[in-house]
Amino acid sequence: MSSLRRWLGVLVAGGGFALLLARAALAEPATITLLHTNDVYEIAPVEGQGGLAELATLLRQERARSAHSLTTFGGDLISPSVLSGLTKGAQMIDLLNRLGVDIAVLGNHEFDYGPLLLAERIEGSRFTWLGTNVLGPDGKPAAGTVATKVIEVAGYRIGFFGLLTPETEVLSSPGTGISFTPVAEAAAAASRELRAAGADLIVALTHEDLADDRALARRVKGIDVILGGHDHDPITIYEGGTLIAKAGHDAYYLAAIDLRLDRVEKRGKKVLEVLPSWRYLSTAGMAPDPEIRQVVDRYQAELDQELSQPVGTTTVLLDTRRATVRVAESNFGDLVADAMRASVKAEVALTNGGGIRGDRTYEPGSVLTRKDMLRELPFGNVVMLIELSGADLLAALENGVSEVEDAAGRFPQIS
Secondary structure, three states: OOOOEEEOOOOOOHHHHHHHHHHHHHOOOEEEEEEEEOOOOOOOOEOOEOOHHHHHHHHHHHHHHOOOEEEEEOOOOOOOOHHHHHHOOHHHHHHHHHHOOOEEEOOHHHHOOOHHHHHHHHHOOOOEEEOOOEEOOOOOEHHHOEOEEEEEEOOEEEEEEEEEOOOHHHHOOOOOOOEEOOHHHHHHHHHHHHHHOOOOEEEEEEEOOHHHHHHHHHHOOOOOEEEOOOOOOEEEEEEOOEEEEEEOOOOOEEEEEEEEEEEEEEOOEEEEEEEEEEEEEEOOOOOOOHHHHHHHHHHHHHHHHHHOOEEEEOOOOEEOOHHHHOOOOOHHHHHHHHHHHHHHOOOOOEEEHHHOOOOOEEOOOOEEEHHHHHHHOOOOOOOOOOOOOHHHHHHHHHHHOOOHHHOOOOOEEEO
16 A cells, blocks of 8 residues: 655754654654544444444454554534433533543534533543634634644654534534634644644544545645544545545444554655555444443433333334435425424425434334434424515525435425
8 A cells, every 4th residue: 555645854943853853763663543433423322333332342452452542533422312402412521531532523513502512511521622623702712622732652743633614604503603714724724833843644633524525635735644524424535645534423333544654764864654554343243341331321221211201103114214314205304394384384394304313214103202202303493484485495495405415414304
């Protein structure tokens, strides 16, 4: 496999340069493993996949395998889920603290309960949150995040920065005091800052679409690895010499990126050689970590007690799968839209398929509980009755189907 990137260390003036040379001479060849997950909403397995106790077992095994590892998270944690609807994501911070995460980037769902709650959750985190392009009213990284961080591993300095899609402004509830700067400009500035601080390797944690990650790799040179989120599929791709990796969702997989680092002689100069390899490890069938399992079971028991009340029985198969509600009419989507229309006596009702989150089917005869309803509709959205023209309605429908090929959450379920 060709090397990801070869480069000569940044020169800094005076004593800083001498310090870098001394450190470079001491750094031996090493393999550093980045252990990455993203977009985790459920704490227990769903249909035999995922589960944070199962992920804990994988992490323990991989840390034992690698003498030098860092654990990263690619955003979307605090919301949505049925349990987070009750706890506002407190259980997710508790569990990621216990899992030993080192560094994370904000996802759009981190803002679902507003920036003040997010700041509270970040304050309770024993790991660093990155928000390089997410600024508060004072122009600094918002809600307790930081713009960059350098972590030294095996004598090498790894520089991190984190980017969140500016679409968060409409995807969630960041409020008027939060602004999102363009990702490419923020990334370029962060990369320069990290190189000037002596970073040997640059890792971007991102929460944006794959197409945006690829564009970032093309536009901003000097990023060695992009560890992403937002997309829910396990993906690894090269773009312009930058390795891009995402781990799917709900801890179905742990992405392990092994970076073999060595300073080699090239044309009479010492350059850093980075040789990556990667693995995807499934949590399916993995024995749960006993300590984490106890914590998960406690949270699940509290949830079951709160939400076990039945609300009805379905006589037909109901389909809430992501692959259905984001690309086609769903009978569950029809049910939601019909209920919305009836509740305010409207002539038409629209709801976005991305707001339906259960990603499952219910067999005929299934008793649906309050827990099921909150799993499917976790965001607490409010039905609004408005007047609009036929042209506006047509424009809304056109917008709704405009990214159907990407299974975008804007797809309309209609009554």
